Amino acid sequence: xxxxxxxxxxxxxxxxxxxxxxxxxxxxxxxxxxxxxxxxxxxxxxxxxxxxxxxxxxxxxxxxxxxxxxxxxxxxxxxxxxxxxxxxxxxxxxxxxxxxxxxxxxxxxxxxxxxxxxxxxxxxxxxxxxxxxxxxxxxxxxxxxxxxxxxxxxxxxxxxxxxxxxxxxxxxxxxxxxxxxxxxxxxxxxxxxxxxxxxxxxxxxxxxxxxxxxxxxxxxxxxxxxxxxxxxxxxxxxxxx
Amino acid sequence: xxxxxxxxxxxxxxxxxxxxxxxxxxxxxxxxxxxxxxxxxxxxxxxxxxxxxxxxxxxxxxxxxxxxxxxxxxxxxxxxxxxxxxxxxxxxxxxxxxxxxxxxxxxxxxxxxxxxxxxxxxxxxxxxxxxxxxxxxxxxxxxxxxxxxxxxxxxxxxxxxxxxxxxxxxxxxxxxxxxxxxxxxxxxxxxxxxxxxxxxxxxxxxxxxxxxxxxxxxxxxxxxxxxxxxxxxxxxxxxxxxxxxxxxxxxxxxxxxxxxxxxxxxxxxxxxxxxxxxxxxxxxxxxxxxxxx
Ligand SMILES: Nc1ncnc2c1ncn2[C@@H]1O[C@H](COP(=O)(O)OP(=O)(O)OP(=O)(O)O)[C@@H](O)[C@H]1O
Ligand SMILES: [Mg+2]
Numbered sequence: 001x002x003x004x005x006x007x008x009x010x011x012x013x014x015x016x017x018x019x020x021x022x023x024x025x026x027x028x029x030x031x032x033x034x035x036x037x038x039x040x041x042x043x044x045x046x047x048x049x050x051x052x053x054x055x056x057x058x059x060x061x062x063x064x065x066x067x068x069x070x071x072x073x074x075x076x077x078x079x080x081x082x083x084x085x086x087x088x089x090x091x092x093x094x095x096x097x098x099x100x101x102x103x104x105x106x107x108x109x110x111x112x113x114x115x116x117x118x119x120x121x122x123x124x125x126x127x128x129x130x131x132x133x134x135x136x137x138x139x140x141x142x143x144x145x146x147x148x149x150x151x152x153x154x155x156x157x158x159x160x161x162x163x164x165x166x167x168x169x170x171x172x173x174x175x176x177x178x179x180x181x182x183x184x185x186x187x188x189x190x191x192x193x194x195x196x197x198x199x200x201x202x203x204x205x206x207x208x209x210x211x212x213x214x215x216x217x218x219x220x221x222x223x224x225x226x227x228x229x230x231x232x233x234x235x236x237x238x239x240x241x
Numbered sequence: 242x243x244x245x246x247x248x249x250x251x252x253x254x255x256x257x258x259x260x261x262x263x264x265x266x267x268x269x270x271x272x273x274x275x276x277x278x279x280x281x282x283x284x285x286x287x288x289x290x291x292x293x294x295x296x297x298x299x300x301x302x303x304x305x306x307x308x309x310x311x312x313x314x315x316x317x318x319x320x321x322x323x324x325x326x327x328x329x330x331x332x333x334x335x336x337x338x339x340x341x342x343x344x345x346x347x348x349x350x351x352x353x354x355x356x357x358x359x360x361x362x363x364x365x366x367x368x369x370x371x372x373x374x375x376x377x378x379x380x381x382x383x384x385x386x387x388x389x390x391x392x393x394x395x396x397x398x399x400x401x402x403x404x405x406x407x408x409x410x411x412x413x414x415x416x417x418x419x420x421x422x423x424x425x426x427x428x429x430x431x432x433x434x435x436x437x438x439x440x441x442x443x444x445x446x447x448x449x450x451x452x453x454x455x456x457x458x459x460x461x462x463x464x465x466x467x468x469x470x471x472x473x474x475x476x477x478x479x480x481x482x483x484x485x486x487x488x489x490x491x492x493x494x495x496x497x498x499x500x501x502x503x504x505x506x507x508x509x510x511x512x513x514x515x516x517x518x519x520x521x522x523x524x525x526x527x528x529x530x531x532x533x534x
Contacts, residue, residue: 048421
């Protein structure tokens with residue numbers, strides 16, 4: 001279980017997150033939604049250790065993670081596909097994916113096995129292996145980014161707006177990948193602007209606004225909530241799935 | 242014809258030495274995001290160390306690169322760990338100021354200890370040449386070139402084929418992306434900085450034989466290698482190699498066919514012409530503003 005407890009964080013000036021508490025039970029998909037600037041990416045940054053919280057704690061299965069370096073947090077099995085460009089544009093696709101296994105670099109056999117597994121999940125990684133990642137389209141880069149983070153066989157996968165800029169076909173491919181990650185037993189924490197898609201994939205939902213948690217619950221409950229319907233879906237929904 | 246071939250050959254030899262110096266500067270640019278304006282001073286410092294040891298012991302100056310390269314590596318390592326790393330979140334102008342201060346400090350120390358005069362290491366082969374039919378190749382640039390080539394080969398092998406090299410490239414291309422795969426910022430940047438100063442160690446030993454130098458020579462050298470990497474595209478290693486060869490050729494062709502005074506002018510003429518057409522340099526990519534999260 002990934003837990004945030006009373007996390008306060010910011011970037012220099014004032015606080016961006018005000019006492020954020022949330023939890024992602026094992027093997028669930030939690031979708032974090034909220035307007036621009038609500039602090040969704042900041043939550044992921046705090047969990048990954050890119051930003052240290054001023055107060056509060058991040059725990060994975062009871063182990064304190066806040067204060068650790070990004071590298072040590074990866075070692076605990078938490079990976080992130082960030083919102084904006086995460087790849088190394090001048091490296092090949094193969095090398096980018098290999099870098100996902102940087103922490104395993106001493107174990108060549110394991111790296112090979114993981115890479116084969118990733119190629120199986122994301123065939124693009126094999127098809128475009130020797131091309132610079134910077135040459136790929138936005139959707140293709142997304143697939144490679146997701147493939148790369150799977151090199152560590154993570155316990156928790158965080159994705160920041162994976163649907164951003166994807167056409168319906170790529171979106172379906174990404175959604176299928178998220179499903180597979182979920183079914184393999186990993187915990188997924190998803191940030192989505194496309195609320196219909198996000199909550200459709202999720203088991204649980206969390207709504208943030210102004211750096212605070214507004215609403216938490218089962219994905220279906222969140223989708224059916226009257227406020228959400230008006231705020232994000234444009235119209236009342238029929239609810240449920 | 243023979244003269245032309247000989248001029249080209251000499252240009253390529255010198256270009257190879259420039260390539261080594263420029264690769265170090267471009268590597269440091271990759272991690273600091275600023276030009277290390279002290280790189281010329283590191284070069285001249287290493288040239289002085291070479292000259293001293295050569296005079297005291299008679300050991301071949303180019304072979305002394307085996308001493309200056311690790312020495313400058315260690316110096317760069319310690320400097321970045323103690324000082325450089327603290328400036329990672331400061332505005333780039335602070336780093337430039339700091340490195341300029343370091344350059345002035347080195348220049349001042351050399352002035353006090355070595356005196357403000359031209360020096361040059363002159364081993365036995367200093368004015369000898371190999372003759373290949375109608376072409377004669379001076380030995381010193383040839384040895385310097387071979388030494389530079391050997392170090393460059395190691396440099397590129399490390400960057401291309403080791404995890405350390407991958408980490409350095411990853412960090413230079415996308416720091417937050419690198420952090421998210423577990424590359425630690427400070428050790429990686431320190432290593433890249435130290436490799437960059439190590440190349441100045443090697444380059445300085447070669448320089449001590451090829452060109453007379455004095456403490457303030459670093460201004461001229463930083464201008465030269467900065468010109469090379471601007472021409473090639475900031476941060477691009479293939480660009481540094483190409484720019485270095487162009488500079489070597491331009492200098493040697495101009496000094497033979499026009500006059501030595503014109504050689505550096507021609508090089509800057511080439512730079513300006515290239516930058517008008519390709520502001521990002523020959524191999525540069527326009528800096529993306531949207532890479533870091
Ligand atoms: N690097 C930064 N430096 C300073 N302030 C930042 C930084 N990144 C984000 N912020 C501020 O933190 C707040 C929350 O940003 P965050 O990126 O977490 O929002 P978000 O919910 O992910 O929004 P979006 O949907 O637009 O991605 C915003 O007010 C933003 O201005
Ligand atoms: Mg965001």
